[in-house]
Amino acid sequence: MSVKSYRAAIREALEHEMQRDPDVVLIGQDLAGGAGGGGEDDAWGGPMAVTKGLVGKFGRERVLDTPVSEAASIGAAVGAAAAGLRPVAELMFCDFIGVCCDQILNQAAKYRYTFGGQDQVPLTIRTTIGAGQQLGSQHSQALYPLFSYFPGLKVVVPATAYDAKGLLATAIRDNDPVIFCEHRLLYRLREDVPDESYTIPFGEARIVEEGGDVTVVALSRMVHVAAEAVRALREDGIDCDLIDPRTTTPLDTDTIFDSVEATGRLVIVDEAGPRCGTASDIAAIVAEEMFNALRAPIRRVTPPYAPVPAAPELERSYVPDASRIIAAVRSVMER
Template structure:
């Protein structure tokens, strides 16, 4: 056990699975060499250095730099998965997924179903998501609701360095296509991460704070924001459950509903655009299955329905923060049910 960054935890997960299983391969733009870097093979290791060192250990045969064509190599990865390999394809920014929707939605996601359960597609597509990195509108989105919408895909959004290692190993060992989303703002965050390999099962929400007053469901980096708000609120006498679903597909609906039954109040923190996102999905679930438990309307803390701004001051306003979560919790705590007219 030692302190590791989120970036290092991802690198360790990939390296340990490549050592354990010779069918695991890594492919993507710049994952090996980094085009344009002078001379040495392992100059770059991906756009933010996450895969640095892997080509040195595993060689060019298993760490493949691909051409700048997402449609081509995501399709190749889906085919490789269907024919016996376990590819990890790094797609750099989730924003680029648009050009390979057919490969993901119509091919990889459908193989198991359309081949009558006889085909498995053990494919992991890793991509960075999220705002706050000064990367402008085309490199900052949170498109996980789109993938959550597609049956046949599993969608994972790890919230810390410990979580990212266990969830990525689970993703690589999983026999279905997994969309694995890394918030780039978190790459340098550090926490205790075991040196050993370990797995965290999909579809199991993690309770990161315990309290009786309000349930906060948060995704990815928003879990940290929610924890920060919950810690502040605890000092003011308001105690929150904070739930990190870890995966949006499968979604641990049971635990969400149990927590809402206990607290009667729900705040959802989702960094994705506010229409048809995870906050609306969880809201619908609770409204349908636990309406009777609610003591106040559900509150969603989300960005506004705009592209992610490039101006730093606007981008900082755009991403939900602990202040907004704190306000939302206080507003549901202060809600009074109207007397019958």
């Protein structure tokens, strides 16, 4: 056990899985950071420095730098997975899904189903999400709801270093395509993480706090923002259950239902947008299944229905903060 960053925990999972299974290969831009220049090898170790050091351990045959060609490289990863490898492809920003949608949403997601179950596609796509770095509208989105729309994909949104390591190991060993969404603002977050290899099953939410007055469901970085709100509310005598689903497909509805059954109040905090997003999805499921348990309308705390702006002042008002969560919780407590 030692204190590790979210970034280091992800790197450790990659390393363990590459040691464990020779069919695990990494595919992405600048992973070996990069190939072909006259200078230092492994200078970058990936655009997010997550894969630093791996090319030295596993060689260029297993850490494959790609041209700037998301469609071809993600497509190749799908083909390699269907042919029996366990590729881990890196899509630098989830926003870039625009140039490789067909590979993910049509090829990876539907390969097994379309061909009548003859194959499996054990592919992991690591991608990054989230606002907060003034990167603007095309480098800051939290697009995981888009992936969850498609049956055939599994979607992971880890909020902590411990969860990131265990869930990535599960993703790589899983026999289906998994989209693993890393929030860039969490890379430096540090906590105790076992040095040994471990896995965390998909579809099991983490109960971050137990309170009993209000159920707060939050995802990815919003778990930490919600935790701040929950602490402040506790000082005012409002005790919240805080639930982090950890995976949006599969979604652990049981844990959410159990909590809502007891509290009768639900606030969902999501960095994805307010339309067709995860918050809307969870709200719809709870409204349908648990209507009689609800004592107040469900509240969603999400960004506005707008692209992500770059200026810090605008971006700060885009991303949900603790005060908005506190206000939402208070509003459901009034009912």
